[in-house]
Protein backbone atom coordinates (compact mmCIF):
# COMPACT_ATOMS: atom_id res chain seq x y z
CA UNK A 130 0.00 0.00 0.00
CA UNK A 131 1.45 3.39 -0.89
CA UNK A 132 2.38 5.75 1.88
CA UNK A 133 0.48 9.01 1.94
CA UNK A 134 2.12 11.88 3.68
CA UNK A 135 0.15 14.90 4.69
CA UNK A 136 1.28 17.95 6.48
CA UNK A 137 -0.87 20.68 7.90
CA UNK A 138 0.70 23.78 9.24
CA UNK A 139 -1.96 26.26 10.16
CA UNK A 140 -1.85 29.81 8.95
CA UNK A 141 0.41 31.96 11.04
CA UNK A 142 -1.40 35.17 11.78
CA UNK A 143 -0.02 38.45 12.88
CA UNK A 144 1.15 38.03 16.41
CA UNK A 145 3.35 35.86 18.49
CA UNK A 146 0.60 34.25 20.50
CA UNK A 147 -1.13 32.83 17.49
CA UNK A 148 1.97 31.25 16.07
CA UNK A 149 1.94 29.03 19.12
CA UNK A 150 -1.55 28.00 18.10
CA UNK A 151 -0.26 26.49 14.91
CA UNK A 152 -0.13 22.77 14.94
CA UNK A 153 2.55 21.07 12.92
CA UNK A 154 1.93 17.46 12.26
CA UNK A 155 2.93 14.76 9.91
CA UNK A 156 0.85 11.72 9.26
CA UNK A 157 1.97 8.54 7.64
CA UNK A 158 -1.31 6.85 6.93
CA UNK A 159 -0.03 3.45 5.94
CA UNK A 160 1.90 2.93 9.13
CA UNK A 161 -0.67 4.86 11.14
CA UNK A 162 2.07 6.76 12.91
CA UNK A 163 1.32 10.36 13.70
CA UNK A 164 3.26 13.02 15.51
CA UNK A 165 1.42 15.93 17.03
CA UNK A 166 3.35 18.72 18.65
CA UNK A 167 0.66 20.53 20.55
CA UNK A 168 1.91 20.62 24.10
CA UNK A 169 3.08 24.22 23.82
CA UNK A 170 -0.31 25.43 22.71
CA UNK A 171 -2.18 23.92 25.58
CA UNK A 172 -0.29 26.03 28.08
CA UNK A 173 -0.68 29.31 26.21
CA UNK A 174 -3.49 31.81 25.98
CA UNK A 175 -5.05 32.83 22.69
CA UNK A 176 -7.83 35.29 21.88
CA UNK A 177 -10.20 34.78 18.98
CA UNK A 178 -12.30 37.69 17.75
CA UNK A 179 -15.55 36.46 16.12
CA UNK A 180 -17.75 38.77 14.01
CA UNK A 181 -20.73 36.78 15.26
CA UNK A 182 -21.15 34.09 17.87
CA UNK A 183 -23.58 31.17 17.98
CA UNK A 184 -23.02 29.59 21.37
CA UNK A 185 -25.01 26.39 20.82
CA UNK A 186 -27.42 27.19 23.66
CA UNK A 187 -29.03 30.58 22.95
CA UNK A 188 -31.79 30.80 20.38
CA UNK A 189 -30.24 33.86 18.75
CA UNK A 190 -26.76 34.75 17.52
CA UNK A 191 -24.89 36.88 20.03
CA UNK A 192 -23.05 39.40 17.84
CA UNK A 193 -19.31 40.03 17.93
CA UNK A 194 -17.39 38.51 20.80
CA UNK A 195 -13.85 37.67 21.79
CA UNK A 196 -13.19 34.18 23.08
CA UNK A 197 -10.10 33.63 25.18
CA UNK A 198 -8.79 30.12 25.54
CA UNK A 199 -6.02 28.77 27.70
CA UNK A 200 -4.83 25.24 28.35
CA UNK A 201 -7.49 24.07 25.88
CA UNK A 202 -10.33 25.59 27.92
CA UNK A 203 -12.54 28.62 27.22
CA UNK A 204 -11.62 31.04 30.00
CA UNK A 205 -13.63 34.06 28.90
CA UNK A 206 -16.14 35.22 26.31
CA UNK A 207 -16.42 38.96 26.12
CA UNK A 208 -18.42 41.43 24.05
CA UNK A 209 -15.46 43.77 23.87
CA UNK A 210 -12.40 43.60 21.72
CA UNK A 211 -9.47 42.56 23.87
CA UNK A 212 -7.01 45.28 24.79
CA UNK A 213 -4.12 43.41 23.24
CA UNK A 214 -4.04 42.12 19.71
CA UNK A 215 -6.18 39.10 19.02
CA UNK A 216 -4.59 35.86 17.96
CA UNK A 217 -7.20 35.12 15.34
CA UNK A 218 -9.20 37.96 13.81
CA UNK A 219 -12.41 36.40 12.45
CA UNK A 220 -14.40 39.58 11.98
CA UNK A 221 -16.09 38.25 8.84
CA UNK A 222 -16.88 34.91 10.41
CA UNK A 223 -19.41 33.31 12.71
CA UNK A 224 -17.93 31.17 15.47
CA UNK A 225 -19.81 28.12 16.70
CA UNK A 226 -19.09 25.22 19.05
CA UNK A 227 -17.33 22.23 17.52
CA UNK A 228 -20.06 20.07 15.98
CA UNK A 229 -21.18 16.63 17.14
CA UNK A 230 -22.19 13.79 14.83
CA UNK A 231 -24.07 11.16 16.83
CA UNK A 232 -23.94 8.43 14.18
CA UNK A 233 -20.67 7.55 12.45
CA UNK A 234 -18.77 4.42 11.43
CA UNK A 235 -15.10 5.12 10.79
CA UNK A 236 -14.39 1.53 9.73
CA UNK A 237 -16.59 1.80 6.65
CA UNK A 238 -16.72 3.86 3.49
CA UNK A 239 -19.78 4.27 1.25
CA UNK A 240 -18.17 2.47 -1.68
CA UNK A 241 -17.78 -0.65 0.49
CA UNK A 242 -21.48 -1.28 -0.18
CA UNK A 243 -20.62 -2.18 -3.77
CA UNK A 244 -18.32 -4.97 -2.58
CA UNK A 245 -18.65 -6.10 1.02
CA UNK A 246 -15.93 -8.67 0.37
CA UNK A 247 -13.54 -5.85 1.18
CA UNK A 248 -14.19 -6.46 4.89
CA UNK A 249 -12.57 -9.88 4.59
CA UNK A 250 -9.63 -8.56 2.55
CA UNK A 251 -8.60 -5.58 4.69
CA UNK A 252 -5.92 -6.39 7.24
CA UNK A 253 -6.03 -4.90 10.73
CA UNK A 254 -3.39 -2.39 9.59
CA UNK A 255 -5.66 -1.45 6.67
CA UNK A 256 -8.60 -1.01 9.03
CA UNK A 257 -6.57 1.10 11.44
CA UNK A 258 -5.37 3.33 8.60
CA UNK A 259 -8.94 3.65 7.31
CA UNK A 260 -10.32 4.54 10.74
CA UNK A 261 -7.60 7.15 11.32
CA UNK A 262 -8.10 8.65 7.87
CA UNK A 263 -11.86 8.93 8.38
CA UNK A 264 -11.37 10.35 11.88
CA UNK A 265 -9.02 13.00 10.51
CA UNK A 266 -11.42 13.87 7.69
CA UNK A 267 -14.29 14.13 10.16
CA UNK A 268 -12.62 16.52 12.57
CA UNK A 269 -11.48 18.70 9.68
CA UNK A 270 -15.12 19.11 8.60
CA UNK A 271 -15.87 20.66 12.00
CA UNK A 272 -17.09 17.62 13.92
CA UNK A 273 -14.92 17.60 17.02
CA UNK A 274 -16.98 14.95 18.83
CA UNK A 275 -18.70 11.83 17.50
CA UNK A 276 -20.75 8.94 18.74
CA UNK A 277 -19.39 5.86 16.99
CA UNK A 278 -22.64 3.93 16.58
CA UNK A 279 -21.26 0.42 16.22
CA UNK A 280 -18.19 -1.05 14.57
CA UNK A 281 -17.39 -4.11 12.50
CA UNK A 282 -13.87 -3.80 13.96
CA UNK A 283 -14.32 -2.58 17.54
CA UNK A 284 -10.84 -3.59 18.74
CA UNK A 285 -9.15 -1.64 15.96
CA UNK A 286 -11.41 1.32 16.63
CA UNK A 287 -10.32 1.21 20.28
CA UNK A 288 -6.67 1.38 19.16
CA UNK A 289 -7.44 4.38 16.95
CA UNK A 290 -9.36 6.11 19.73
CA UNK A 291 -6.43 5.65 22.11
CA UNK A 292 -4.08 7.18 19.54
CA UNK A 293 -6.36 10.20 19.10
CA UNK A 294 -6.90 10.63 22.83
CA UNK A 295 -3.15 10.33 23.42
CA UNK A 296 -2.37 13.07 20.90
CA UNK A 297 -0.74 10.67 18.44
CA UNK A 298 -3.40 11.06 15.75
CA UNK A 299 -5.84 13.70 14.58
CA UNK A 300 -9.52 13.02 15.13
CA UNK A 301 -12.61 13.90 17.09
CA UNK A 302 -13.29 12.77 20.63
CA UNK A 303 -15.09 9.47 20.24
CA UNK A 304 -17.82 7.82 22.26
CA UNK A 305 -17.78 4.25 21.02
CA UNK A 306 -20.53 1.64 21.11
CA UNK A 307 -18.03 -1.16 20.54
CA UNK A 308 -19.50 -4.02 18.48
CA UNK A 309 -23.03 -4.19 17.12
CA UNK A 310 -25.31 -6.23 19.38
CA UNK A 311 -27.23 -8.27 16.83
CA UNK A 312 -28.85 -11.65 16.15
CA UNK A 313 -27.03 -14.23 13.97
CA UNK A 314 -27.50 -13.16 10.35
CA UNK A 315 -28.98 -9.85 11.52
CA UNK A 316 -28.31 -6.32 10.36
CA UNK A 317 -25.13 -6.15 12.44
CA UNK A 318 -23.73 -9.54 11.37
CA UNK A 319 -21.13 -9.40 8.62
CA UNK A 320 -22.77 -12.17 6.59
CA UNK A 321 -22.52 -11.17 2.97
CA UNK A 322 -22.47 -13.48 -0.04
CA UNK A 323 -19.13 -11.91 -1.03
CA UNK A 324 -17.53 -13.18 2.19
CA UNK A 325 -17.05 -16.95 2.58
CA UNK A 326 -18.24 -18.05 6.02
CA UNK A 327 -14.74 -19.07 7.12
CA UNK A 328 -13.38 -15.67 6.08
CA UNK A 329 -15.73 -13.54 8.20
CA UNK A 330 -13.40 -11.61 10.53
CA UNK A 331 -13.93 -12.86 14.08
CA UNK A 332 -13.38 -9.31 15.37
CA UNK A 333 -16.74 -8.42 13.81
CA UNK A 334 -18.64 -11.18 15.61
CA UNK A 335 -18.29 -10.11 19.25
CA UNK A 336 -21.82 -8.80 19.59
CA UNK A 337 -23.78 -11.66 18.03
CA UNK A 338 -26.23 -13.40 20.38
CA UNK A 339 -29.55 -15.23 20.34
CA UNK A 340 -31.01 -15.05 23.85
CA UNK A 341 -31.42 -12.39 26.54
CA UNK A 342 -28.76 -14.15 28.63
CA UNK A 343 -26.29 -14.16 25.75
CA UNK A 344 -27.02 -10.53 24.95
CA UNK A 345 -26.39 -9.57 28.58
CA UNK A 346 -23.02 -11.32 28.39
CA UNK A 347 -22.11 -9.58 25.12
CA UNK A 348 -23.14 -6.23 26.61
CA UNK A 349 -20.94 -6.75 29.69
CA UNK A 350 -17.99 -7.73 27.53
CA UNK A 351 -18.45 -4.70 25.26
CA UNK A 352 -18.40 -2.38 28.29
CA UNK A 353 -15.40 -4.23 29.77
CA UNK A 354 -13.64 -3.62 26.46
CA UNK A 355 -14.29 0.10 26.63
CA UNK A 356 -17.69 0.72 25.04
CA UNK A 357 -19.04 4.10 26.17
CA UNK A 358 -22.60 3.15 25.20
CA UNK A 359 -24.28 0.18 23.53
CA UNK A 360 -25.90 -0.20 20.14
CA UNK A 361 -28.55 -2.84 19.47
CA UNK A 362 -29.66 -3.78 15.97
CA UNK A 363 -33.35 -4.21 16.75
CA UNK A 364 -34.59 -4.42 13.18
CA UNK A 365 -33.16 -5.25 9.76
CA UNK A 366 -30.94 -2.82 7.90
CA UNK A 367 -30.87 -1.10 4.52
CA UNK A 368 -27.30 -2.12 3.75
CA UNK A 369 -27.30 -5.79 4.62
CA UNK A 370 -28.01 -9.10 2.98
CA UNK A 371 -30.96 -11.24 4.03
CA UNK A 372 -32.45 -8.70 6.43
CA UNK A 373 -35.34 -6.31 5.94
CA UNK A 374 -35.37 -2.80 7.42
CA UNK A 375 -39.07 -3.16 8.25
CA UNK A 376 -38.68 -6.49 10.05
CA UNK A 377 -37.93 -6.81 13.78
CA UNK A 378 -34.88 -8.96 14.59
CA UNK A 379 -34.40 -8.64 18.34
CA UNK A 380 -37.17 -9.25 20.87
CA UNK A 381 -38.09 -6.78 23.57
CA UNK A 382 -36.65 -9.08 26.25
CA UNK A 383 -33.31 -9.22 24.40
CA UNK A 384 -33.13 -5.43 24.52
CA UNK A 385 -34.33 -5.34 28.14
CA UNK A 386 -31.46 -7.64 29.15
CA UNK A 387 -28.97 -5.26 27.50
CA UNK A 388 -30.59 -2.16 29.05
CA UNK A 389 -30.37 -3.80 32.50
CA UNK A 390 -26.61 -4.31 32.09
CA UNK A 391 -26.16 -0.79 30.71
CA UNK A 392 -28.04 0.82 33.60
CA UNK A 393 -25.97 -1.08 36.13
CA UNK A 394 -22.77 0.08 34.44
CA UNK A 395 -23.95 3.65 33.87
CA UNK A 396 -23.96 3.68 30.07
CA UNK A 397 -26.70 4.41 27.57
CA UNK A 398 -28.25 2.19 24.92
CA UNK A 399 -29.27 3.18 21.44
CA UNK A 400 -31.32 1.05 19.09
CA UNK A 401 -31.04 0.79 15.34
CA UNK A 402 -34.66 0.61 14.22
CA UNK A 403 -36.41 1.13 10.96
CA UNK A 404 -39.61 -0.79 11.73
CA UNK A 405 -42.31 0.68 13.92
CA UNK A 406 -42.61 -2.53 15.95
CA UNK A 407 -38.90 -2.45 16.77
CA UNK A 408 -39.20 1.21 17.71
CA UNK A 409 -41.95 0.38 20.19
CA UNK A 410 -40.07 -2.64 21.55
CA UNK A 411 -36.89 -0.63 22.05
CA UNK A 412 -38.64 2.27 23.77
CA UNK A 413 -40.55 -0.07 26.08
CA UNK A 414 -37.32 -1.96 26.80
CA UNK A 415 -35.85 1.30 28.08
CA UNK A 416 -33.34 2.45 25.47
CA UNK A 417 -32.20 6.08 25.50
CA UNK A 418 -32.32 6.74 21.77
CA UNK A 419 -33.33 5.35 18.42
CA UNK A 420 -31.19 5.48 15.25
CA UNK A 421 -32.88 5.95 11.85
CA UNK A 422 -36.47 5.63 13.18
CA UNK A 423 -37.55 5.56 9.53
CA UNK A 424 -40.95 3.90 9.71
CA UNK A 425 -42.34 4.97 13.09
CA UNK A 426 -46.07 5.53 13.42
CA UNK A 427 -47.40 8.66 15.10
CA UNK A 428 -48.12 6.76 18.34
CA UNK A 429 -44.52 5.58 18.52
CA UNK A 430 -43.18 9.10 17.98
CA UNK A 431 -45.43 10.16 20.87
CA UNK A 432 -44.13 7.23 22.94
CA UNK A 433 -40.56 8.38 22.28
CA UNK A 434 -41.39 11.91 23.41
CA UNK A 435 -43.20 10.61 26.50
CA UNK A 436 -40.25 8.41 27.48
CA UNK A 437 -37.61 11.04 26.69
CA UNK A 438 -36.09 8.81 24.01
CA UNK A 439 -34.00 10.84 21.59
CA UNK A 440 -33.99 10.25 17.83
CA UNK A 441 -30.86 10.31 15.68
CA UNK A 442 -32.29 10.42 12.17
CA UNK A 443 -29.95 10.28 9.16
CA UNK A 444 -32.28 12.20 6.89
CA UNK A 445 -29.79 13.30 4.24
CA UNK A 446 -27.86 10.19 3.19
CA UNK A 447 -30.80 8.75 1.20
CA UNK A 448 -30.18 11.42 -1.42
CA UNK A 449 -26.50 10.52 -1.60
CA UNK A 450 -27.18 6.79 -1.87
CA UNK A 451 -29.80 7.28 -4.55
CA UNK A 452 -27.35 9.11 -6.79
CA UNK A 453 -23.79 8.05 -5.91
CA UNK A 454 -24.89 4.54 -4.93
CA UNK A 455 -26.06 3.85 -8.46
CA UNK A 456 -22.81 5.18 -9.90
CA UNK A 457 -20.75 3.16 -7.42
CA UNK A 458 -22.62 -0.01 -8.34
CA UNK A 459 -24.49 -0.80 -5.12
CA UNK A 460 -26.73 -3.88 -5.38
CA UNK A 461 -30.22 -2.99 -6.63
CA UNK A 462 -31.76 -4.26 -3.37
CA UNK A 463 -29.85 -1.58 -1.40
CA UNK A 464 -30.99 1.13 -3.80
CA UNK A 465 -34.60 -0.05 -3.51
CA UNK A 466 -34.54 -0.29 0.31
CA UNK A 467 -32.95 3.14 0.47
CA UNK A 468 -35.72 4.48 -1.74
CA UNK A 469 -38.35 2.82 0.48
CA UNK A 470 -36.97 4.40 3.65
CA UNK A 471 -35.78 7.85 2.52
CA UNK A 472 -38.97 9.87 2.04
CA UNK A 473 -40.79 7.82 4.70
CA UNK A 474 -38.07 8.74 7.20
CA UNK A 475 -38.20 12.42 6.27
CA UNK A 476 -41.95 12.46 6.91
CA UNK A 477 -41.37 10.84 10.32
CA UNK A 478 -38.70 13.47 10.99
CA UNK A 479 -41.15 16.29 10.21
CA UNK A 480 -43.66 14.75 12.63
CA UNK A 481 -40.99 14.25 15.30
CA UNK A 482 -39.93 17.91 15.04
CA UNK A 483 -43.57 18.99 15.34
CA UNK A 484 -44.08 16.65 18.32
CA UNK A 485 -41.14 18.20 20.17
CA UNK A 486 -38.97 15.09 20.13
CA UNK A 487 -35.30 15.38 21.11
CA UNK A 488 -33.45 15.12 17.79
CA UNK A 489 -29.74 14.40 17.62
CA UNK A 490 -27.67 15.27 14.57
CA UNK A 491 -26.49 11.98 13.06
CA UNK A 492 -25.57 11.29 9.46
CA UNK A 493 -24.64 7.58 9.42
CA UNK A 494 -21.19 8.52 8.15
CA UNK A 495 -19.80 5.45 6.43
CA UNK A 496 -23.03 5.28 4.47
CA UNK A 497 -22.47 8.99 3.78
CA UNK A 498 -18.90 10.03 2.92
CA UNK A 499 -16.95 11.18 5.95
CA UNK A 500 -16.28 14.60 4.42
CA UNK A 501 -20.02 15.28 4.03
CA UNK A 502 -20.85 15.49 7.73
CA UNK A 503 -22.25 19.01 7.38
CA UNK A 504 -24.58 18.29 4.48
CA UNK A 505 -27.52 17.12 6.57
CA UNK A 506 -28.31 20.48 8.16
CA UNK A 507 -30.05 21.63 4.99
CA UNK A 508 -32.43 18.65 4.91
CA UNK A 509 -33.27 19.12 8.59
CA UNK A 510 -34.17 22.74 7.90
CA UNK A 511 -36.17 21.83 4.79
CA UNK A 512 -38.07 19.34 6.91
CA UNK A 513 -39.20 21.60 9.70
CA UNK A 514 -36.35 22.68 11.95
CA UNK A 515 -35.21 26.26 12.27
CA UNK A 516 -31.53 26.65 11.36
CA UNK A 517 -30.78 27.26 15.06
CA UNK A 518 -32.63 24.08 16.07
CA UNK A 519 -30.57 22.12 13.57
CA UNK A 520 -27.33 23.64 14.90
CA UNK A 521 -28.36 22.88 18.49
CA UNK A 522 -29.09 19.26 17.52
CA UNK A 523 -25.39 19.05 16.58
CA UNK A 524 -24.11 20.96 19.61
CA UNK A 525 -25.72 21.36 23.04
CA UNK A 526 -28.57 18.89 22.49
CA UNK A 527 -26.21 16.14 21.34
CA UNK A 528 -23.73 16.95 24.13
CA UNK A 529 -26.45 16.72 26.75
CA UNK A 530 -27.61 13.35 25.45
CA UNK A 531 -24.02 12.10 25.47
CA UNK A 532 -23.52 13.34 29.05
CA UNK A 533 -20.85 15.75 27.77
CA UNK A 534 -22.78 18.91 28.55
CA UNK A 535 -20.09 20.18 30.92
CA UNK A 536 -17.32 19.48 28.45
CA UNK A 537 -18.35 20.31 24.87
CA UNK A 538 -21.31 21.31 22.69
CA UNK A 539 -21.37 25.01 23.57
CA UNK A 540 -19.23 28.10 23.68
CA UNK A 541 -19.29 28.60 27.44
CA UNK A 542 -16.64 29.54 29.94
CA UNK A 543 -15.14 26.41 31.47
CA UNK A 544 -15.84 24.09 28.55
CA UNK A 545 -13.22 22.59 26.28
CA UNK A 546 -12.24 24.98 23.49
CA UNK A 547 -13.89 23.22 20.55
CA UNK A 548 -14.54 26.07 18.15
CA UNK A 549 -15.37 26.25 14.45
CA UNK A 550 -15.92 29.22 12.17
CA UNK A 551 -17.73 29.73 8.90
CA UNK A 552 -17.83 32.85 6.72
CA UNK A 553 -20.98 34.94 6.97
CA UNK A 554 -24.16 33.84 8.69
CA UNK A 555 -24.98 30.10 8.80
CA UNK A 556 -28.52 30.95 9.94
CA UNK A 557 -29.09 32.70 6.58
CA UNK A 558 -27.26 29.98 4.65
CA UNK A 559 -27.15 26.70 6.52
CA UNK A 560 -25.15 25.11 3.70
CA UNK A 561 -22.12 27.09 4.91
CA UNK A 562 -21.72 24.32 7.50
CA UNK A 563 -20.78 21.93 4.70
CA UNK A 564 -17.37 23.52 4.57
CA UNK A 565 -16.04 25.12 7.72
CA UNK A 566 -13.02 27.42 7.62
CA UNK A 567 -11.62 26.93 11.09
CA UNK A 568 -11.53 23.96 13.44
CA UNK A 569 -10.10 24.08 16.94
CA UNK A 570 -10.40 21.02 19.16
CA UNK A 571 -9.54 21.30 22.84
CA UNK A 572 -7.52 24.41 22.07
CA UNK A 573 -5.55 22.86 19.23
CA UNK A 574 -5.92 24.41 15.77
CA UNK A 575 -6.70 21.47 13.51
CA UNK A 576 -7.54 23.53 10.43
CA UNK A 577 -7.38 27.22 9.58
CA UNK A 578 -8.53 28.31 6.15
CA UNK A 579 -9.71 31.71 7.30
CA UNK A 580 -8.64 34.82 5.50
CA UNK A 581 -7.92 38.15 7.15
CA UNK A 582 -11.04 40.38 7.24
CA UNK A 583 -11.48 42.50 4.13
CA UNK A 584 -11.91 45.75 6.01
Ligand SMILES: [Zn+2]
Nearest residue numbers: 232234278493
Ligand atom coordinates in the same frame (compact mmCIF):
# COMPACT_ATOMS: atom_id res chain seq x y z
ZN1 LIG B 1 -25.15 3.22 11.05
